[in-house]
Amino acid sequence: MFGRLILVLVLFAAVPAWAQWFKIPTPGIPRTADGRPNLTAPTPRSPDGKPILSGIWQMNGKYLQDIAADMKPGDVPYRPETEKLFNSRRNGAGGKNDPAARCIPGMPKLNALPYPFKILEAPGVVIMLFEGFTTFRQIFTDGRELPKDPNPAWFGYSVGKWEGDDFVVNTIGINESTWLDNAGRPHSDALHLIERFRRHDFGHMDIELTIDDPKAYTKPWTVKEDLRLIPDTELLEYVCNENNKDYEHLVGN
Amino acid sequence: MHAQWIHYPTAGIPRLADGKPNLSAPTPRTKDGKPDFSGVWEVEHNRPCPPGGCDDMWIPQEFLDIGWSLKGGLPYQPWAAEIVKRTKEDRSKDPNSHCLPTGMVRMYTTPLFRKMVQTPGLLIILTEREVTYRQIFTDGRPLPVDPQPSWAGYSSGKWEGDTLVVETSGFRDGLWLDASGSPLTETAKITERIRRVNFGKLEVEITVDDLKAYTKPWTIKLTQMLAPDTDLLDYYCIENEKDRPHLVGK
Numbered sequence: 374m375f376g377r378l379i380l381v382l383v384l385f386a387a388v389p390a391w392a393q394w395f396k397i398p399t400p401g402i403p404r405t406a407d408g409r410p411n412l413t414a415p416t417p418r419s420p421d422g423k424p425i426l427s428g429i430w431q432m433n434g435k436y437l438q439d440i441a442a443d444m445k446p447g448d449v450p451y452r453p454e455t456e457k458l459f460n461s462r463r464n465g466a467g468g469k470n471d472p473a474a475r476c477i478p479g480m481p482k483l484n485a486l487p488y489p490f491k492i493l494e495a496p497g498v499v500i501m502l503f504e505g506f507t508t509f510r511q512i513f514t515d516g517r518e519l520p521k522d523p524n525p526a527w528f529g530y531s532v533g534k535w536e537g538d539d540f541v542v543n544t545i546g547i548n549e550s551t552w553l554d555n556a557g558r559p560h561s562d563a564l565h566l567i568e569r570f571r572r573h574d575f576g577h578m579d580i581e582l583t584i585d586d587p588k589a590y591t592k593p594w595t596v597k598e599d600l601r602l603i604p605d606t607e608l609l610e611y612v613c614n615e616n617n618k619d620y621e622h623l624v625g626n
Numbered sequence: 627m628h629a630q631w632i633h634y635p636t637a638g639i640p641r642l643a644d645g646k647p648n649l650s651a652p653t654p655r656t657k658d659g660k661p662d663f664s665g666v667w668e669v670e671h672n673r674p675c676p677p678g679g680c681d682d683m684w685i686p687q688e689f690l691d692i693g694w695s696l697k698g699g700l701p702y703q704p705w706a707a708e709i710v711k712r713t714k715e716d717r718s719k720d721p722n723s724h725c726l727p728t729g730m731v732r733m734y735t736t737p738l739f740r741k742m743v744q745t746p747g748l749l750i751i752l753t754e755r756e757v758t759y760r761q762i763f764t765d766g767r768p769l770p771v772d773p774q775p776s777w778a779g780y781s782s783g784k785w786e787g788d789t790l791v792v793e794t795s796g797f798r799d800g801l802w803l804d805a806s807g808s809p810l811t812e813t814a815k816i817t818e819r820i821r822r823v824n825f826g827k828l829e830v831e832i833t834v835d836d837l838k839a840y841t842k843p844w845t846i847k848l849t850q851m852l853a854p855d856t857d858l859l860d861y862y863c864i865e866n867e868k869d870r871p872h873l874v875g876k
Contacts, residue, residue, distance in 0.1 A: 495743045508757045526860050610776045614725045
């Protein structure tokens with residue numbers, strides 16, 4: 374399905390003059406003399422000195438296809454049964470079993486969609502609005518603890534706190550049927566994700582993502598995903614169920 | 627009873643001596659003095675329960691018929707009246723039954739929670755149903771001219787005293803406003819006047835101006851009740867959708 378989504382994105386990019394808010398100046402963006410956004414300007418900060426994460430961001434697309442794109446083969450610490458399951462999903466086998474094929478992407482795939490998302494910081498909660506699937510995550514920053522033995526949720530339960538300039542998000546309770554990436558890397562119900570959001574300058578951010586899942590992997594492993602700010606635009610509408618023609622052609626049970 | 631945040635005290639709620647939320651306390655306000663709509667909201671329970679008790683999902687009158695409070699009902703154009711008549715026998719065409727977006731009006735009448743989060747320049751509504759959202763810009767931007775038709779429309783709001791007046795246009799054809807099949811067309815303009823009456827109650831006056839489907843503009847009023855000390859769960863229509871093959875229709 375995602376191959377086609379990328380095609381759609383290319384089509385959008387080829388049609389510059391939509392009359393919605395596809396092109397609208399984002400207030401507060403530092404600009405160079407010619408009026409272009411200065412994406413290497415310093416990280417904006419709130420009055421309390423913390424980096425501001427708000428804005429529209431998009432992740433490097435390679436991590437959706439392969440979350441371990443930057444790792445050496447053999448460095449992902451699979452448990453044998455995890456590797457076996459992963460191998461059984463190679464080359465699209467079982468693609469029908471990926472909930473994303475039925476319009477539910479799961480985490481951490483949601484962050485990695487080839488569409489922008491918007492971060493909004495509100496009192497007690499950070500909200501991520503995703504163009505892809507027109508869905509959202511809530512990351513609570515009101516000091517609550519992660520729930521104990523929660524009912525599995527598609528995007529899990531997330532709490533965040535600042536550690537210096539890093540916004541650190543812990544997530545548990547993710548429905549175990551979701552895949553970590555399109556390649557089909559599995560996870561268990563014990564999955565604990567640790568995301569460290571780190572905004573380097575105005576236009577660039579990393580998410581250092583640790584996958585801590587002792588049932589599926591022998592030790593925690595970490596990848597660093599890079600994102601760029603997408604200035605002067607707004608999220609478009611994306612309704613997966615509207616015209617989902619791929620599902621019946623996917624292989625699986 | 628799950629161990630997620632379905633029972634978690636909401637910060638900042640005024641409480642009575644016994645610790646219960648005081649829902650008739652004054653309207654909360656943001657730093658700039660405007661009413662703050664932030665909170666988890668649900669439908670008004672304005673429909674008597676059927677014999678044998680209320681369903682798990684308690685639907686309001688407006689879910690079934692958005693014009694139920696209007697004398698003589700909605701001023702349908704003949705083709706729209708025909709859809710409503712047909713829907714009495716055949717509900718299979720309802721976009722809801724196909725897990726498609728509810729649109730902004732049914733978002734308010736769905737018997738699942740929604741959460742408003744008010745930030746400077748933007749009011750967002752997060753919904754349990756479909757784990758989706760609506761954005762209402764309050765940064766003064768004008769509505770787009772001839773936009774790409776959409777399920778959500780394009781919404782821009784401004785304050786008139788303590789009322790947020792939101793204009794929305796840019797819909798696609800095919801949205802329904804209720805389970806009766808009251809249609810909305812791409813020529814529609816919708817105006818909402820949103821007011822937080824007190825801590826526990828939100829009033830939304832909705833004017834639908836869609837002369838392709840209705841002979842004149844009409845206005846209804848919806849009430850939303852605060853759902854304190856809880857938060858949204860995730861509800862995906864498609865997750866275990868078993869009804870569609872059993873629906874009657876052609």
